[in-house]
Amino acid sequence: MKNINDKAGYFFITPFFLVFLLFNLYPILFTIYLSMTRYRGFGNMVFIGADNFKLIFRDPNVVNAFMNTIRIWGVNIFFQIFLALLLVMVFSDLEYKIKGLKFFRVIFYLPNLIAAATIALIFAKLLDRDYGVVNQLLFSVGWIDRSIGWLTRPLLAQMSVSGIQTWMWFGNSFILFMASVQAVNKEIFEAARIDGAGRLQILRHITLPSIKPILMYVIITGLIGGLQLFDIPFLITDGRGFPAGSLNTMIVYIYNMAFTYNNYGYASALSFALFLLIFMFTIIFALVTNRVEIKEYFRDRNERKAMNKTMNKAMEKAMPGGAPGMKGSEK
Amino acid sequence: MKNFKKIALILLVSLLVLTGCGGGSDDEPEVDADESKDYSQETLVIWSFTDELQTAGDLDRFEEMYTAPGMPFEGLQIEFSAIPIQDGYMDSVLPALSAGTGPDVFTGELDHIKLFIEAGYYANLEAMMEADPDVDVAAERADYLEYIWQSGVDPATDQLAALSWQQTPGAIFFKVDMAAEIWGSETGFPEEGSDNYNGEVSEWVSQNKFNTIENLLAAQEEVKAANAQWRLFPDDQAVRFFAAGTNNPVKWIDDDGKLNPEKITEQIPYIEMVEAMYGDTIRESLTANAAEWSGPWFEAMGQDLTDAQGEKWQVMAYSMPTWGLRYIIEPNMVKVDENGDLLPKPAEDADQATKDAYEEAEYKGNWGMAVGPNSYFWGGTYLGVNADTDNSEVAYAFIKSMLFDKERLAERQSIDGDMYSVSSVMTPVIESYEGRPALGGMNHLEVFNQEAEKIDLSNITTYDRGLNDLLGAHITNFKEGASGYDSISDVLSKFYDDVQVTYPEIYVEGLPTN
Structure with missing residues (x-):
């Protein structure tokens, strides 16, 4: 009976593995194969070995696309977390006692529910240099005497996209942080207050340590998502990374390489390289942010080893013939 | 007397029916139907990046001429899909063609059909035309606008693979x-x-x-x-x-x-x-x-x-x-x-x-x-037959109904007022055209036609x-x-x-x- 139950377990996990094999593993393996071919989306795939990967190192657009991605992501993640933490401070403050947390959660999360295409369209109209509403407002209050190219100046365009991303995602981070903070016993905050701790001290010593796992989760998922940034940069100008290639993120470049220029082989090589890059970044980030825990782990391990060594030596001294059991097992 | 009237009426009706049928059979297109097939079990799959084939009544016309009761492909089903280019028409059609599961007939703009032709996804349309006693290839070539015909020629065989009824100068x-x-x-x-x-x-x-x-x-x-x-x-x-x-x-x-x-x-x-x-x-x-x-x-x-x-x-x-x-x-x-x-x-x-x-x-x-x-030029819808189709005779019949039935093209043009790539359709239209009111009565069709003749693709x-x-x-x-x-x-x-x-x-x- 036990044997049948064990086998039934395999049956229940089969659907996951089938889906995984078909929609995850197969595409990954096929992409790796494609990356070693010259393929234009039709006809024969010509095997060219590592040529596409060698090309990555000679392609100046790759470095530019990577730097664009990092800049847009970096500014976005900084402000996204900053804004979310600020709101967490305000909403968790025992003095303010702000009501309507549920309502604000919905309001802050709302931008995340709007389709990226809609957001891009709205902001393209708002930020248009010559006919946009934002410049119109700035002119009307007399703050500018020349149109600002929000989407036509490279750095401004990148910052505009970062701003849009922040607006879209800060609500998500806020909800996660807030849930984490609410799990902490209120008495700790009260005790800190009674002991005279200021808001920043509470943030540093109570709030941040309590949300650290979630903070790491937000940063790592933000990094993975950020390096794959596509929809807003693609839709807000012309899909080719204008102005001056500043919105040409890694994925926009890969998309155009495959679907505009029909160079599927090179696009696959770039995709695989991006996968390795994200993997590497994630590992480095996890190591850096968990360095204390890692150090502790290694310190404990070394201590355990040292202790075992000392104990073994002590035992050897106490019993020169060794432990009888040990000898037996060695035999 | 009563019986005589009855008999006369029956004879008259029969004569009319026979005459009507006779006239109809003269107009019926030549079809190379496969006797071994039960067409009521077959489906003609058509993919396009616009819904024009549906909205302009081309599918209805094909059904009437070919799949209605008593027609050569009686009972055949038509499955039509319109996928706009911005919604990924090419991303849908290319993998399907590559896997050999593509539609029987599919459309494309000029850039697309160049790619389809180079990949060998379109069948040799000219060979099908040559095998059709209804179609005179040389006459069709002379009737079609040069740049439109040129666009659909497969450079590997120098034979026509795709063609468009429109011109878009x-x-x-x-x-x-x-x-x-x-x-x-x-x-x-x-x-x-x-x-x-x-x-x-x-x-x-x-x-x-x-x-x-x-x-x-x-x-x-x-x-x-x-x-x-x-x-x-x-x-x-x-x-x-x-x-x-x-x-x-x-x-x-x-x-x-x-x-x-x-x-x-x-x-x-x-x-x-x-x-x-x-x-x-x-x-x-x-x-x-x-x-x-x-x-x-x-x-x-x-x-x-x-x-x-x-x-x-x-x-x-x-x-x-x-x-x-x-x-x-x-x-x-x-x-x-x-x-x-x-x-x-x-x-x-x-x-x-x-x-x-x-x-x-x-x-x-x-x-x-x-x-x-x-x-x-800008745009244009070209048609071609999938090289891998099992229904090439049906697919070709659809192309024929769209491209070589000049009466239908003339009727279509009179409804949409568009520029057609067939001289026999456009020449009388241009000659009798009274001008476009939006352009102050200017005969813009003539200018478009002249422009189209200069295009070299x-x-x-x-x-x-x-x-x-x-x-x-x-x-x-x-x-x-x-x-x-x-x-x-x-x-x-x-x-x-x-x-x-x-x-x-x-x-x-x-x-x-x-």
Whole structure:
């Protein structure tokens, strides 16, 4: 009976593995194969070995696309977390006692529910240099005497996209942080207050340590998502990374390489390289942010080893013939 | 007597039925139906990037002629899918074709069909035509517009693989009243009052202002000089069709299959023009900085534009093909009432009577249609049969119903007023045409037809779209003064860098940099 139950377990996990094999593993393996071919989306795939990967190192657009991605992501993640933490401070403050947390959660999360295409369209109209509403407002209050190219100046365009991303995602981070903070016993905050701790001290010593796992989760998922940034940069100008290639993120470049220029082989090589890059970044980030825990782990391990060594030596001294059991097992 | 009447009536009806059937059988197309097939179990799968085949009644017509009871493919089902290009038509059709599960009939624009043909996805249409006693290939070739036939020829076999019933040549539509105000005092400018005034102005503008790239640039400067708030074009996308500046353009890929240096040299005047047109503000620009397909781009067709600073601008001309007049420009043109006063466009929530009254009102008729430095086309729907289809006889019958049934094409043309690529259909239409009211009664069909005859697509390759796109990106960076783009030489060097990465197989050393 036990044997049948064990086998039934395999049956229940089969659907996951089938889906995984078909929609995850197969595409990954096929992409790796494609990356070693010259393929234009039709006809024969010509095997060219590592040529596409060698090309990555000679392609100046790759470095530019990577730097664009990092800049847009970096500014976005900084402000996204900053804004979310600020709101967490305000909403968790025992003095303010702000009501309507549920309502604000919905309001802050709302931008995340709007389709990226809609957001891009709205902001393209708002930020248009010559006919946009934002410049119109700035002119009307007399703050500018020349149109600002929000989407036509490279750095401004990148910052505009970062701003849009922040607006879209800060609500998500806020909800996660807030849930984490609410799990902490209120008495700790009260005790800190009674002991005279200021808001920043509470943030540093109570709030941040309590949300650290979630903070790491937000940063790592933000990094993975950020390096794959596509929809807003693609839709807000012309899909080719204008102005001056500043919105040409890694994925926009890969998309155009495959679907505009029909160079599927090179696009696959770039995709695989991006996968390795994200993997590497994630590992480095996890190591850096968990360095204390890692150090502790290694310190404990070394201590355990040292202790075992000392104990073994002590035992050897106490019993020169060794432990009888040990000898037996060695035999 | 009663019986005699009955018998006579039956005989008469029988005679009529027989006569009718006889007439019908004469008109019935020759069909190479497969006797071994039960067509009621078969399905003809058609994919297109527009829903036109459905909305224009082509599918209904095919059903009536071929699949209705008593017809050769009786009971056959038709499965039609329309996937817009922006929703991934090519991303859907290419994998399906590659896997051998593609539709029996599929459409494409010129760039697409070049790719389909090179990949061998289209069957040899000419061979099917030759096997059909109803179709005279030589006569069809003579009847079809040269550039349309040329577009569908497979260079590997020199045989036809795809064909289109449409022709889509382009022109420059412009406001005649603005042109008269700017150039009215120049020698030879037509006097107002003639029946064909818009046509005459269009011809004068074509010959004197838009005939070369240099003149096209000068015309933009003259428009701005005549009135600081006027611009010839909404933005520089309007001149992209004139990058070659000649009706004998050099091909992008030379006979050795490499990037052609002469093509690069040919593009330089165009790059200079685009750079000269650009300005960071509308005041500095030769255009209204209204990007193609944006809200202001549409608005400027029928009204003044108001920019963020509150300044008003007027745009004079748009580069558009055949379909652009009907679907883009005319719906945005100004209309007038019986007294000739401007009629305001009804709001979205206006009552139906107001909307109907506006719909029936006449156009102001202040637009003309000129031609640029070279002829061009934009769009067009081509049809072909899947090389792997198991229903080639049915697929071919559909193509035949769309392309070689001239009565049907003439009927279709009379409904949609479009430009067709078949001379036998268009010649009588053009000769009897009374003129387009929106263009002040000008016979624009004749101009389109003349333009279409000048188009030469024998040198088009599957690389053209990608190469134009890559170069276009660097031209945009150059005109906007992006870092590292100080000269045309920089544009070309960066373009070559991209070609080396994107299409290494066509790159060659020693290409010109200025």
